[in-house]
Amino acid sequence: MAESEFPPAVRIRSMVADDVFRGFLETLVALSPTGLSCKEALSIYSQREQNPHLLTLVAIATMGPYQGKVVGTLSVVYEQRFIHRGGITARIEDFAVHPHLQRQGIGQELLGYAILHAKSLKAYKITLIASDDNVSYYEQFGFKKSANNLRLDLAADSSEAIN
Numbered sequence: 001m002a003e004s005e006f007p008p009a010v011r012i013r014s015m016v017a018d019d020v021f022r023g024f025l026e027t028l029v030a031l032s033p034t035g036l037s038c039k040e041a042l043s044i045y046s047q048r049e050q051n052p053h054l055l056t057l058v059a060i061a062t063m064g065p066y067q068g069k070v071v072g073t074l075s076v077v078y079e080q081r082f083i084h085r086g087g088i089t090a091r092i093e094d095f096a097v098h099p100h101l102q103r104q105g106i107g108q109e110l111l112g113y114a115i116l117h118a119k120s121l122k123a124y125k126i127t128l129i130a131s132d133d134n135v136s137y138y139e140q141f142g143f144k145k146s147a148n149n150l151r152l153d154l155a156a157d158s159s160e161a162i163n
Protein backbone atom coordinates (compact mmCIF):
# COMPACT_ATOMS: atom_id res chain seq x y z
CA MET A 1 0.00 0.00 0.00
CA ALA A 2 1.37 3.45 -0.91
CA GLU A 3 2.10 5.74 2.03
CA SER A 4 -0.44 8.32 0.89
CA GLU A 5 -3.18 5.65 1.07
CA PHE A 6 -2.22 4.87 4.63
CA PRO A 7 -3.08 7.81 6.86
CA PRO A 8 -1.41 7.24 10.22
CA ALA A 9 -3.44 7.96 13.34
CA VAL A 10 -1.53 10.34 15.57
CA ARG A 11 -1.43 11.33 19.19
CA ILE A 12 -0.63 14.97 19.98
CA ARG A 13 1.37 15.74 23.12
CA SER A 14 4.08 18.05 24.44
CA MET A 15 7.57 17.23 23.26
CA VAL A 16 9.85 15.25 25.59
CA ALA A 17 13.62 14.89 25.35
CA ASP A 18 13.54 11.43 23.75
CA ASP A 19 11.53 12.77 20.80
CA VAL A 20 14.84 14.06 19.46
CA PHE A 21 15.70 10.39 18.81
CA ARG A 22 12.25 9.56 17.42
CA GLY A 23 12.57 11.42 14.14
CA PHE A 24 11.94 14.98 15.36
CA LEU A 25 14.71 16.46 13.19
CA GLU A 26 13.66 14.43 10.13
CA THR A 27 10.19 15.93 10.47
CA LEU A 28 11.43 19.49 11.00
CA VAL A 29 13.33 19.23 7.70
CA ALA A 30 9.95 19.73 5.99
CA LEU A 31 10.23 23.35 7.14
CA SER A 32 13.97 23.95 7.02
CA PRO A 33 17.15 21.89 7.37
CA THR A 34 18.41 22.32 10.93
CA GLY A 35 21.98 21.09 10.43
CA LEU A 36 21.82 19.83 14.02
CA SER A 37 23.06 16.55 15.46
CA CYS A 38 20.73 14.84 17.94
CA LYS A 39 23.10 15.88 20.74
CA GLU A 40 22.88 19.53 19.71
CA ALA A 41 19.11 19.32 19.36
CA LEU A 42 18.90 17.80 22.83
CA SER A 43 20.87 20.69 24.27
CA ILE A 44 18.52 23.20 22.59
CA TYR A 45 15.53 21.22 23.86
CA SER A 46 16.91 21.42 27.43
CA GLN A 47 17.23 25.21 27.20
CA ARG A 48 13.78 25.62 25.67
CA GLU A 49 12.28 23.41 28.35
CA GLN A 50 13.22 26.07 30.94
CA ASN A 51 10.99 28.59 29.18
CA PRO A 52 7.44 28.39 30.57
CA HIS A 53 6.13 30.53 27.71
CA LEU A 54 7.09 28.00 25.08
CA LEU A 55 4.98 24.98 24.09
CA THR A 56 6.39 22.45 21.64
CA LEU A 57 3.87 19.93 20.39
CA VAL A 58 4.65 16.71 18.58
CA ALA A 59 2.40 14.36 16.66
CA ILE A 60 3.33 10.73 17.29
CA ALA A 61 2.13 8.10 14.81
CA THR A 62 0.17 5.41 16.65
CA MET A 63 0.08 2.93 13.78
CA GLY A 64 1.65 2.13 10.42
CA PRO A 65 5.29 2.23 9.35
CA TYR A 66 6.00 5.38 11.37
CA GLN A 67 4.46 4.07 14.61
CA GLY A 68 6.11 5.70 17.63
CA LYS A 69 7.86 8.31 15.49
CA VAL A 70 7.49 12.08 15.52
CA VAL A 71 5.59 12.83 12.31
CA GLY A 72 4.65 16.44 13.01
CA THR A 73 5.58 19.34 15.24
CA LEU A 74 4.42 22.87 16.06
CA SER A 75 5.60 25.36 18.65
CA VAL A 76 3.60 28.10 20.35
CA VAL A 77 5.26 31.11 21.92
CA TYR A 78 3.14 32.92 24.50
CA GLU A 79 3.68 36.52 25.50
CA GLN A 80 1.93 38.80 27.94
CA ARG A 81 1.35 42.29 26.54
CA PHE A 82 0.87 45.70 28.13
CA ILE A 83 -1.92 46.33 25.69
CA HIS A 84 -5.22 44.49 26.05
CA ARG A 85 -4.80 44.94 29.79
CA GLY A 86 -1.99 42.42 30.03
CA GLY A 87 -3.60 40.14 27.48
CA ILE A 88 -1.74 37.10 26.20
CA THR A 89 -0.79 36.53 22.57
CA ALA A 90 0.23 33.25 20.99
CA ARG A 91 2.59 32.92 18.04
CA ILE A 92 2.96 29.75 16.03
CA GLU A 93 6.45 28.73 14.92
CA ASP A 94 8.24 25.69 13.51
CA PHE A 95 5.14 23.98 12.12
CA ALA A 96 6.08 20.94 10.04
CA VAL A 97 4.71 17.56 9.05
CA HIS A 98 7.00 14.75 7.93
CA PRO A 99 7.66 15.16 4.17
CA HIS A 100 6.20 11.69 3.39
CA LEU A 101 3.05 12.23 5.44
CA GLN A 102 1.74 15.64 4.45
CA ARG A 103 -1.88 16.28 3.44
CA GLN A 104 -3.19 13.44 5.58
CA GLY A 105 -4.64 15.53 8.38
CA ILE A 106 -1.65 15.60 10.75
CA GLY A 107 -1.12 19.35 10.44
CA GLN A 108 -4.81 19.87 11.09
CA GLU A 109 -4.56 17.85 14.33
CA LEU A 110 -1.58 19.87 15.53
CA LEU A 111 -3.08 23.24 14.65
CA GLY A 112 -6.42 22.31 16.23
CA TYR A 113 -4.66 21.30 19.43
CA ALA A 114 -2.63 24.53 19.47
CA ILE A 115 -5.75 26.67 18.98
CA LEU A 116 -7.51 24.91 21.86
CA HIS A 117 -4.44 25.33 24.05
CA ALA A 118 -4.23 29.06 23.28
CA LYS A 119 -7.94 29.41 24.04
CA SER A 120 -7.49 27.57 27.34
CA LEU A 121 -4.81 30.14 28.31
CA LYS A 122 -7.21 32.90 27.30
CA ALA A 123 -4.89 34.24 24.59
CA TYR A 124 -6.72 36.92 22.64
CA LYS A 125 -5.03 36.20 19.31
CA ILE A 126 -2.77 33.76 17.48
CA THR A 127 -0.33 35.01 14.87
CA LEU A 128 2.03 33.30 12.45
CA ILE A 129 4.01 34.05 9.33
CA ALA A 130 3.06 31.98 6.30
CA SER A 131 4.49 31.74 2.82
CA ASP A 132 2.10 32.71 0.00
CA ASP A 133 1.66 28.99 -0.76
CA ASN A 134 0.30 28.32 2.71
CA VAL A 135 -2.07 31.26 3.18
CA SER A 136 -5.14 29.34 2.02
CA TYR A 137 -4.19 26.48 4.34
CA TYR A 138 -4.53 28.73 7.40
CA GLU A 139 -7.61 30.49 6.08
CA GLN A 140 -9.49 27.17 6.40
CA PHE A 141 -8.99 27.45 10.16
CA GLY A 142 -10.23 31.04 10.34
CA PHE A 143 -6.90 32.86 10.11
CA LYS A 144 -7.04 36.12 8.17
CA LYS A 145 -4.25 38.01 6.46
CA SER A 146 -3.35 40.97 8.64
CA ALA A 147 -0.86 43.85 8.22
CA ASN A 148 2.57 43.40 6.66
CA ASN A 149 5.38 41.32 8.07
CA LEU A 150 8.79 42.93 7.94
CA ARG A 151 12.08 41.32 8.71
CA LEU A 152 15.64 42.48 9.38
CA ASP A 153 18.07 39.59 9.00
CA LEU A 154 20.94 39.86 11.48
CA ALA A 155 22.79 36.58 11.01
CA ALA A 156 25.81 36.53 8.70
CA ASP A 157 24.39 33.70 6.57
CA SER A 158 20.92 35.26 6.38
CA SER A 159 20.88 35.33 2.57
CA GLU A 160 20.01 31.64 2.75
CA ALA A 161 17.52 31.96 5.58
CA ILE A 162 13.98 31.08 4.63
CA ASN A 163 12.38 30.90 8.08
Ligand SMILES: CC(C)(COP(=O)(O)OP(=O)(O)OC[C@H]1O[C@@H](n2cnc3c(N)ncnc32)[C@H](O)[C@@H]1OP(=O)(O)O)[C@@H](O)C(=O)NCCC(=O)NCCS
Pocket residue numbers: 030031095096097098101102103104105106107108109129130131133134135136137140
Ligand atom coordinates in the same frame (compact mmCIF):
# COMPACT_ATOMS: atom_id res chain seq x y z
C1 LIG B 1 1.85 23.12 5.99
C2 LIG B 1 1.82 21.77 6.69
C3 LIG B 1 2.32 21.94 8.13
C4 LIG B 1 0.35 21.28 6.68
O1 LIG B 1 0.27 20.03 7.31
P1 LIG B 1 -0.43 18.79 6.56
O2 LIG B 1 -0.50 17.66 7.51
O3 LIG B 1 0.31 18.57 5.28
O4 LIG B 1 -1.86 19.38 6.21
P2 LIG B 1 -3.30 18.72 6.53
O5 LIG B 1 -3.31 17.33 6.00
O6 LIG B 1 -3.63 18.91 7.94
O7 LIG B 1 -4.21 19.64 5.63
C5 LIG B 1 -5.53 19.88 5.95
C6 LIG B 1 -6.21 20.33 4.72
O8 LIG B 1 -5.49 21.39 4.11
C7 LIG B 1 -5.10 21.06 2.79
N1 LIG B 1 -3.78 21.60 2.58
C8 LIG B 1 -2.60 21.08 2.97
N2 LIG B 1 -1.58 21.91 2.63
C9 LIG B 1 -2.14 22.97 2.01
C10 LIG B 1 -1.62 24.16 1.43
N3 LIG B 1 -0.31 24.44 1.43
N4 LIG B 1 -2.50 25.03 0.88
C11 LIG B 1 -3.83 24.77 0.87
N5 LIG B 1 -4.38 23.66 1.44
C12 LIG B 1 -3.54 22.77 1.98
C13 LIG B 1 -5.12 19.54 2.76
O9 LIG B 1 -5.31 19.06 1.46
C14 LIG B 1 -6.27 19.24 3.68
O10 LIG B 1 -7.50 19.41 3.02
P3 LIG B 1 -8.52 18.20 2.95
O11 LIG B 1 -8.83 17.84 4.38
O12 LIG B 1 -9.66 18.78 2.21
O13 LIG B 1 -7.78 17.14 2.23
C15 LIG B 1 2.69 20.70 5.98
O14 LIG B 1 2.23 20.51 4.66
C16 LIG B 1 4.19 21.04 5.96
O15 LIG B 1 4.93 20.60 6.83
N6 LIG B 1 4.63 21.81 4.95
C17 LIG B 1 6.03 22.16 4.83
C18 LIG B 1 6.48 23.10 5.95
C19 LIG B 1 5.60 24.33 6.04
O16 LIG B 1 5.28 24.96 5.03
N7 LIG B 1 5.20 24.67 7.29
C20 LIG B 1 4.33 25.79 7.56
C21 LIG B 1 5.12 27.02 7.73
S1 LIG B 1 4.06 28.44 7.92
